Amino acid sequence: MRASMTVPDNLRSLHVALVHDYLNQPGGAEKVVEVFTRLFPGAPLYTSTYDADSMPAYWRSVDIRTSYLQRLSSSVRLVQAFTPLYPSAFESFDLSSYDLVLSSTTTFAKGVITRPETCHVCYLNNTTRFLWMYHDYVRHERLPIGARSALPWLTTRIRVWDYVAAQRVDAFIAGSYNAARRIWKYYRRESDVLQPPIDTSAFVPRPQHSDYFLILARLKPYKRIDLAVEACTRLGLPLRVVGDGPDRSRLERMAGPTVSFLGRLPDQAVADQLASCRALIWPGEEDFGLAPLEAQAAGRPVIAFQAGGALETVVAGETGIFFPEPTVASLVEALSSFTDRFDPDTLRRHALTFDRAVFIERMYALLSCRYDEHQTTMRRLSTGP
Numbered sequence: 001m002r003a004s005m006t007v008p009d010n011l012r013s014l015h016v017a018l019v020h021d022y023l024n025q026p027g028g029a030e031k032v033v034e035v036f037t038r039l040f041p042g043a044p045l046y047t048s049t050y051d052a053d054s055m056p057a058y059w060r061s062v063d064i065r066t067s068y069l070q071r072l073s074s075s076v077r078l079v080q081a082f083t084p085l086y087p088s089a090f091e092s093f094d095l096s097s098y099d100l101v102l103s104s105t106t107t108f109a110k111g112v113i114t115r116p117e118t119c120h121v122c123y124l125n126n127t128t129r130f131l132w133m134y135h136d137y138v139r140h141e142r143l144p145i146g147a148r149s150a151l152p153w154l155t156t157r158i159r160v161w162d163y164v165a166a167q168r169v170d171a172f173i174a175g176s177y178n179a180a181r182r183i184w185k186y187y188r189r190e191s192d193v194l195q196p197p198i199d200t201s202a203f204v205p206r207p208q209h210s211d212y213f214l215i216l217a218r219l220k221p222y223k224r225i226d227l228a229v230e231a232c233t234r235l236g237l238p239l240r241v242v243g244d245g246p247d248r249s250r251l252e253r254m255a256g257p258t259v260s261f262l263g264r265l266p267d268q269a270v271a272d273q274l275a276s277c278r279a280l281i282w283p284g285e286e287d288f289g290l291a292p293l294e295a296q297a298a299g300r301p302v303i304a305f306q307a308g309g310a311l312e313t314v315v316a317g318e319t320g321i322f323f324p325e326p327t328v329a330s331l332v333e334a335l336s337s338f339t340d341r342f343d344p345d346t347l348r349r350h351a352l353t354f355d356r357a358v359f360i361e362r363m364y365a366l367l368s369c370r371y372d373e374h375q376t377t378m379r380r381l382s383t384g385p
Contacts, residue, residue: 006360007039008368016043017095019103019112023059024051024075026264027218028290029125032175032196033104035356036123037062039363040102046093048086048108051075056267067092084154087111087161100371103169106287111165119374120168121367124191125175126287127182129222131159136222163187171370173363176288176309192366195312197359198293200352202267205299205344206275212238213303213335214277216270216291217284219245224284224305224326229255231331239281242273274298279320279338282310283331289313292320297351299344303334318342319350 018040020033037045044063049070052060067089069082082089086108093112095101101120103109107128114120129136134155163186166172172191174180183191213232217223225247232239233256241251241261252261265273271294274280280295280302288309292302296313302320304310314320319342323334352358 006364008364010368010372011100011364014099014371015097016040016100016102017098018043018045019090019093019101019105019109020045020047021105021107021109022048022050023064024049024054025218026054026056028196028288029104029106030055031198031290032123032125034058035197035359035363036102036104039360046090046095046112048082048089049073065093083158087158087165100367102367108162108165110169111161113168117378119371120170121173121370122166122169122171123173123175123194124179124183125196126179127186128162131155131162132182132186170374173366176312178287178309178312192370194359194362194366195354196288196290197356198290198297198351198354200297200348200355203271203294203297203299203351204275205348209278209300209340210276211278212240212276214273214280214295214300215239215241215243215283216274216280216294217243219243219247219251221247221250222284223247223286225251226254227283227305227326227328227331228281229259230328231335232256232259234328234332235335237335240273240277242270270294271298274300278340279303281331282314283326284308285326286310293351293354296320296347299347301342301347303331303338305331313354315350319347 018036044065046065048067050064050066069085069089090108090111091113095112095114098118101114101118103112103122106125110122166187166189172183172189174183174191174193175196177193180191180193183189215225215228217225219225228239229251236258239259242265244264274295275298277300279300280292282289282292282302282304285305285308292304292310292313295302296319302314304314304320304322305326306322306324316322321334323330
């Protein structure tokens with residue numbers, strides 16, 4: 001992808017820095033940041049910690065600059081243990097030499113400190129879940145007793161920091177309308193909306209498909225993969241679970257013989273699983289979610305919980321179906337009524353509207369506009385009325 005060929009004139013000569021929360025497991029947010037590194041080739045990427053062994057080989061070609069937390073550990077298992085330290089880790093980065101800072105975050109990266117002349121644009125996938133959706137977070141996360149006791153005290157303090165950090169951002173771009181509503185509610189800031197992209201060229205529809213349903217996700221409790229495991233076990237339907245995470249052992253214990261866990265797979269193997277499945281099941285309320293779009297790019301429909309980001313990616317009756325309640329019974333009813341009546345060409349055409357090329361064009365336009373607005377404001381404030 002030669003994104004640099006389309007950089008707007010006012011951005012071409014800028015000294016740009018990228019910022020992301022952490023790079024220790026691949027996921028949807030990391031796919032977006034990868035596009036950012038292609039938008040601005042050679043721009044350094046500042047992040048709290050980086051685990052090269054857990055990330056795709058691509059990241060070894062990026063100029064990644066980590067915080068002092070890297071000296072403690074880069075393991076994803078210790079992310080929660082470092083929670084009180086992340087604000088200071090991101091505030092410790094020296095970004096004074098940059099003209100434009102583009103941060104990508106669901107947690108702390110928005111908190112970097114920039115000089116007045118620097119334009120800081122934050123691409124926000126969602127407001128920090130454990131701070132602003134606390135009760136939903138603890139309801140689904142299996143936290144140790146010590147963490148569950150300390151979290152209310154921590155969240156109050158960090159929530160104040162998070163709000164203040166959000167006021168330092170010059171412009172927000174929300175990764176979904178879902179996120180935009182939360183940015184306004186919790187930060188009282190307006191935002192542009194630009195939904196995350198997928199690489200549609202990586203997925204090819206097939207004339208035939210198999211009979212299994214598919215889960216493609218990090219295995220975390222709030223994603224409600226247990227609904228799919230229980231529903232397919234009850235109905236005796238084949239289900240393949242692609243992904244890994246802290247909820248895997250619990251899910252394996254509740255799974256019947258028709259459910260198989262494949263762990264993390266290479267990108268091509270994931271594309272093969274998507275193209276061959278009967279449908280992707282998307283059982284949780286996500287901020288946005290790229291997997292439903294990737295399934296559609298591969299010509300396969302989606303069975304999704306009717307909430308959150310799925311409302312922005314799935315067209316009822318055309319690219320998938322919804323189940324209305326986050327319960328096993330509701331999903332069982334949807335699976336029982338599901339028919340293979342979806343047109344792969346229609347599914348792929350919808351996915352193409354979220355292609356990387358579309359995202360890049362819109363992102364460059366938004367950054368160009370917000371940078372010019374910031375410069376105009378700085379000139380006005382430097383000369384007076």
